[in-house]
Each structure stands twice: as structure tokens, then as C-alpha cells.
Amino acid sequence: MQNSDISYLLEIQKLENKIGEYVKSIDSHSSRTKTLEKQISSKKNTLQEIEQKTKLQKSSLAEKEKELYELEEKRKKSDEHYKNAKSEQQVKALEKELKETIPNIERLEDEILSLMEAIDLSEKEIAEINSFLKGSAESFNEVQSEVDEGIKDDKYAIEVFEKKEKDILDGCSLEARELFFSLKKRFQYQGFISLVEKGKCNKCFFTIPPLLQQTVLKGASLECCPGCQRLLTPDLS
Numbered sequence: 323m324q325n326s327d328i329s330y331l332l333e334i335q336k337l338e339n340k341i342g343e344y345v346k347s348i349d350s351h352s353s354r355t356k357t358l359e360k361q362i363s364s365k366k367n368t369l370q371e372i373e374q375k376t377k378l379q380k381s382s383l384a385e386k387e388k389e390l391y392e393l394e395e396k397r398k399k400s401d402e403h404y405k406n407a408k409s410e411q412q413v414k415a416l417e418k419e420l421k422e423t424i425p426n427i428e429r430l431e432d433e434i435l436s437l438m439e440a441i442d443l444s445e446k447e448i449a450e451i452n453s454f455l456k457g458s459a460e461s462f463n464e465v466q467s468e469v470d471e472g473i474k475d476d477k478y479a480i481e482v483f484e485k486k487e488k489d490i491l492d493g494c495s496l497e498a499r500e501l502f503f504s505l506k507k508r509f510q511y512q513g514f515i516s517l518v519e520k521g522k523c524n525k526c527f528f529t530i531p532p533l534l535q536q537t538v539l540k541g542a543s544l545e546c547c548p549g550c551q552r553l554l555t556p557d558l559s
């Protein structure tokens with residue numbers, strides 16, 4: 323331990339705080355593209371679902387149209403036969419056939435109409451999603467380059483602070499350096515130094531025994547809080 327250790331470590335704490343801010347800033351930059359990516363991928367999933375659904379609707383429409391055509395043909399023939407019916411028995415049989423065919427035709431016509439409406443709606447939705455995807459692909463590139471720029475600046479700032487930190491650490495005693503590295507592992511960007519305030523650690527509020535308080539105040543050795551293990555420094559305010 324050397325006399326300057328505590329003031330050096332306090333300086334390093336300030337740098338660590340700044341580095342922590344830039345690390346947070348990098349996270350918030352990258353969360354911008356992540357959010358956009360999520361939106362785009364969820365829209366793509368929706369698009370796939372709708373396209374799948376529309377495909378089924380279209381094949382069902384084709385089947386129903388074919389069925390309707392066949393029934394219409396059948397009906398035309400029955401009408402023809404009806405006109406030319408020779409016997410009462412024939413008339414009755416044809417009437418029975420028409421009575422069954424007509425509601426089927428009407429039901430099919432209704433189903434075809436609602437399928438066509440549903441397909442229309444799906445196609446509108448598909449067009450909307452496609453235009454969203456086109457727009458977001460463009461804005462994604464813009465956001466991506468803003469984010470890249472921001473992250474580059476943040477990384478540069480971190481490099482500068484880390485360089486300063488290294489220079490200061492080089493001036494510390496081996497004991498102080500080792501203490502810093504072990505505390506950094508534990509308290510990265512959460513403050514590895516605490517003040518003794520009104521007899522308590524200002525980070526974990528552990529009551530510091532009077533003897534330890536006096537030692538900390540003297541500043542002649544590196545003392546850690548028995549509660550949270552942070553380096554203790556006197557409250558000089």
C-alpha cells in the first residue's frame with residue numbers, strides 16, 4: 323500500500339462509472355436495431371400465415387366454383403327434361419331433383435361470395451405488410467448505420483477511459499491493483515468503493531466498528547467493508 327493508492331482508486335472509480343455509462347449507451351443503441359428486427363420478423367411471420375391461409379382459401383374457392391358449375395349444368399339438364407317431361411311420374415321425379423339442387427346452388431353461391439370477400443381482405447393485408455416490410459427495410463438500414471456510428475463513438479470513449487485507467491493503475495501499489503481487479507469482477511459498474519457515512523457503509527449500510535472507522539480515516543491501509551467487501555474511504559464532506 324502506498325499513500326496515493328486511495329486517491330488513485332477513487333479516480334479509477336470515476337472512470338469506471340463513465341465506462342459503465344458508455345456500456346449502457348452501447349446496449350441502448352443495439353436495442354434499437356433489435357426492436358426493429360423483432361418487428362420485422364413478426365410481420366414476416368404474419369405474412370407467411372396470411373399467405374398460407376389465402377392459398378387454402380383460393381383452392382377451396384376453385385373447388386366450390388367447380389362444384390357450382392356442375393350443379394348448374396345438372397340443373398339446366400333437369401330444366402330441359404322438365405319442359406319435355408312426358409309423364410306425371412317423370413315430372414315428380416324432376417321436381418324432387420330440382421328441389422334438392424336449388425338450395426345446394428344457393429348455399430354454394432353464398433360460400434363463394436364470402437370466400438371471395440375473405441380473399442380480398444387477405445390480399446389487402448398482404449399488400450399492407452409488404453409495403454411495411456419495404457419501408458422498414460429502408461429505415462432499418464438508416465437505423466443500423468446510426469447505431470453503428472453511435473457504438474463506434476462509445477467504444478472509442480471507452481478505450482480512452484480504459485487507457486487512463488491503466489495509466490493510473492500502473493501508478494498504484496501491487497496490493498491496490500490486485501484489490502481493484504478482484505473488486506471489479508464483483509462490482510463491475512456498480513461502484514467498488516464505498517464511503518463511511520455516519521458510521522455506516524453508504525452502499526450496504528453495514529455499521530462499521532469504531533476501530534475500523536479510525537483506520538479508514540487514517541487512510542494508511544486498504545480496508546474493506548465487512549458487509550459488502552467494497553473498499554472503504556472516509557467521508558470527507
Ligand SMILES: [Zn+2]
Binds near residue numbers: 523525551
Ligand atoms: Zn458495505
